[in-house]
Amino acid sequence: MPRIIVALVLCLAVAVQADFPDDPKPCKYGDTECMVKFCNKLITDKATEGDASLNLVQLDPMTVDKMVLRQGANGSPVSIDLTFTDNKLYGNKDVRFKKMRGFGKEIATKHEMVMSSKVFSLVGNYSIKGQILVLPISGSGYSNMTMIGADVKISFTGKPVERNGEIYMEASDLKYYLKPKSQHYYFSNLFNGDKTLGDTMNTFLNENGAAIFSETKETIENAFAALYEPLMTRVFSKYPYAKYFAAEEEGS
Ligand SMILES: *[C@@H]1O[C@H](CO)[C@@H](O)[C@H](O)[C@H]1NC(C)=O
Ligand SMILES: *[C@@H]1O[C@H](CO)[C@@H](O)[C@H](O)[C@H]1NC(C)=O
Numbered sequence: 001m002p003r004i005i006v007a008l009v010l011c012l013a014v015a016v017q018a019d020f021p022d023d024p025k026p027c028k029y030g031d032t033e034c035m036v037k038f039c040n041k042l043i044t045d046k047a048t049e050g051d052a053s054l055n056l057v058q059l060d061p062m063t064v065d066k067m068v069l070r071q072g073a074n075g076s077p078v079s080i081d082l083t084f085t086d087n088k089l090y091g092n093k094d095v096r097f098k099k100m101r102g103f104g105k106e107i108a109t110k111h112e113m114v115m116s117s118k119v120f121s122l123v124g125n126y127s128i129k130g131q132i133l134v135l136p137i138s139g140s141g142y143s144n145m146t147m148i149g150a151d152v153k154i155s156f157t158g159k160p161v162e163r164n165g166e167i168y169m170e171a172s173d174l175k176y177y178l179k180p181k182s183q184h185y186y187f188s189n190l191f192n193g194d195k196t197l198g199d200t201m202n203t204f205l206n207e208n209g210a211a212i213f214s215e216t217k218e219t220i221e222n223a224f225a226a227l228y229e230p231l232m233t234r235v236f237s238k239y240p241y242a243k244y245f246a247a248e249e250e251g252s
Contacts, residue, residue, distance in 0.1 A: 028246045030104035039097045039113070047093035055238040057231065061088035064122065064227065069219045078215040080130030084143065087124030094118040095152065107158040107169045107241055114153050120180075121146040126187060132212060137201060141189030147180035154228060166240035171232035176225040178217065183209045 027034030042051070047060040057063075064087040072079055095117045102111030127140035156174035160167050185205040190198035205212060213220075236244070 026244060026246050030102075032100040032103065035100050035103060036097045039100070043093060043095055043097075047095075053238070055234045057234070060093040061090045062092055062227075063087075064089050064124070067122070067223050067227070069216060069223055071216065071219045076215055077133050078131070078212060080128060080132065080137070080216070082126065082128045082130070084122060084145075085125045085127075087122050087126075089120065089122050091117055091120040102158070107160040107167070109158060110155055111158055111171075112153065112155040115151075117147075117150045117152055119146060119148055120150060128187065128190075132205065133208060135201065135204065137190065139187060139190035139192070139198070141187065141193075143188065144184070144186040146184040146186075147178065148183065149181035151177075151179040153177040154232075156229065156232060160241070167242070168239075169233075169236040169241045171229050171236070174225050174229035174232060176221045176228055178221055178224065180213065183213050185209065185212075 027038055042054075042056075043059070046054075046056060048058065050056050050058040064084060067084040067087065069080065069082040069084075095115050097113060097115050099114040100112060102109055122143075122145045124143070125141070126143035129138045131137065154174065154176055156171040159170040159172045161170050162168075186202060187198070187205075190201050
């Protein structure tokens with residue numbers, strides 16, 4: 001092979017390896033203890049800026065163009081049509097991984113990440129219409145929905161996908177579980193800006209935060225799952241699946 005091509009190929013190989021964050025070293029298949037440490041380092045270092053070498057978007061704040069929480073009057077005391085637009089989600093940088101499962105050689109299996117967070121705040125514009133417990137609610141403006149001290153679990157089924165002869169992983173059937181210790185809601189400009197009604201409603205929402213959360217938990221979790229599934233797939237679309245793991249030792 002002409003020298004220049006050899007040099008180019010070598011150079012490319014080195015570039016690919018050098019791009020991949022190697023401090024701490026990527027882990028072996030299924031070494032979830034190592035992965036917990038790796039993910040914590042990654043999120044601490046990269047949450048606020050993202051990481052192109054891993055196709056990781058900026059996670060804190062994370063852009064949420066649109067999130068719809070809609071639940072009908074199927075017997076639930078909360079029936080709302082709530083749309084957040086141009087929101088930012090703050091708090092991912094303080095997420096800590098606790099435990100992981102899966103991420104072994106087998107792609108088509110369940111993979112799981114157990115985490116805890118300090119504070120999540122979803123902040124931006126909203127519009128709402130519906131009924132919460134016994135009260136009608138309507139308005140549009142600026143909102144801040146905050147969850148304190150949440151336990152979080154993300155699980156998904158890996159889907160092997162072949163591209164150019166290499167096997168990549170996509171995330172499918174992603175589930176997001178959220179269990180906050182407490183929550184705070186703030187909606188500006190409720191009821192066309194009627195201050196008395198708006199203040200009363202915000203107080204009411206916060207006094208009944210736990211009940212309202214448990215009624216809307218599934219809807220919120222589904223909305224978050226829809227947010228994180230493409231993100232997970234993106235992270236694993238950068239390289240063939242095997243490249244995310246340290247090479248197996250010869251003969252082992
Ligand atoms: C939020 O809504 C306000 C009032 O309608 C608007 O002026 C503002 O541009 C919106 N913000 C974003 C980020 O879209
Ligand atoms: C959202 O509300 C929380 C809790 O009330 C507060 O700590 C946080 O600063 C607010 N975030 C923004 C961007 O206003």
